[in-house]
Amino acid sequence: GNSVTQMEGPVTLSEEAFLTINCTYTATGYPSLFWYVQYPGEGLQLLLKATKADDKGSNKGFEATYRKETTSFHLEKGSVQVSDSAVYFCALTRTGNQFYFGTGTSLTVIP
Amino acid sequence: ETGVTQTPRHLVMGMTNKKSLKCEQHLGHNAMYWYKQSAKKPLELMFVYSLEERVENNSVPSRFSPECPNSSHLFLHLHTLQPEDSALYLCASSQEWWVSGGSYEQYFGPGTRLTVT
Numbered sequence: 001g002n003s004v005t006q007m008e009g010p011v012t013l014s015e016e017a018f019l020t021i022n023c024t025y026t027a028t029g030y031p032s033l034f035w036y037v038q039y040p041g042e043g044l045q046l047l048l049k050a051t052k053a054d055d056k057g058s059n060k061g062f063e064a065t066y067r068k069e070t071t072s073f074h075l076e077k078g079s080v081q082v083s084d085s086a087v088y089f090c091a092l093t094r095t096g097n098q099f100y101f102g103t104g105t106s107l108t109v110i111p
Numbered sequence: 112e113t114g115v116t117q118t119p120r121h122l123v124m125g126m127t128n129k130k131s132l133k134c135e136q137h138l139g140h141n142a143m144y145w146y147k148q149s150a151k152k153p154l155e156l157m158f159v160y161s162l163e164e165r166v167e168n169n170s171v172p173s174r175f176s177p178e179c180p181n182s183s184h185l186f187l188h189l190h191t192l193q194p195e196d197s198a199l200y201l202c203a204s205s206q207e208w209w210v211s212g213g214s215y216e217q218y219f220g221p222g223t224r225l226t227v228t
Contacts, residue, residue: 004153041221042221043117043201043203043218043219043220043221044201044203044217044219045219046216046217049216066225077192090155098156098167099217100153101153101154102153103151103152103153
């Protein structure tokens with residue numbers, strides 16, 4: 001079946017630290033991969049996506065590379081800010097109509 | 112209003128009550144979704160509507176009853192809920208429901224925080 005596993009949080013970092021949130025997936029065929037972010041009191045927003053192997057998605061300083069050999073899509077940012085505090089969800093879809101989400105990783109960035 | 116809106120934002124109800132959650136999308140999308148978000152669990156897809164027709168129903172108890180009167184509005188009617196139904200209920204929409212070889216981004220509302228007492 002299709003599923004996503006992401007690292008459990010919460011993650012607490014100091015401002016300007018390097019961020020990695022791990023995400024691995026199980027899927028048949030070639031899924032599209034996504035990172036969504038949920039800020040406090042808001043719904044999920046698409047952060048970045050990659051639709052085929054070796055693609056790199058990037059947005060707002062965040063990056064993730066679709067690694068088929070390791071079935072991974074780890075989220076990284078070189079220097080986090082307090083405003084990046086949120087919950088991050090890894091997700092995949094095979095056909096676009098069924099999304100599979102991870103459990104979410106809570107990030108808190110302290111000044 | 113822009114994007115996807117949900118009302119109410121918070122709801123407390125007893126197990127014998129009947130209430131409804133409302134979702135409205137202002138994006139001209141053709142597909143709408145209900146998700147349940149519980150702590151420490153992946154988002155659970157509950158229902159999918161495409162062009163006002165239900166296309167997915169993922170083994171959701173009958174105490175949850177969706178309604179999609181038009182492509183902009185989606186309701187979730189609740190009755191005789193259980194305490195374990197307490198969660199954040201998220202509505203989402205996308206341009207289309209199914210696309211071959213690709214994917215459409217889903218746009219989410221802020222959710223309704225439901226507490227069943």
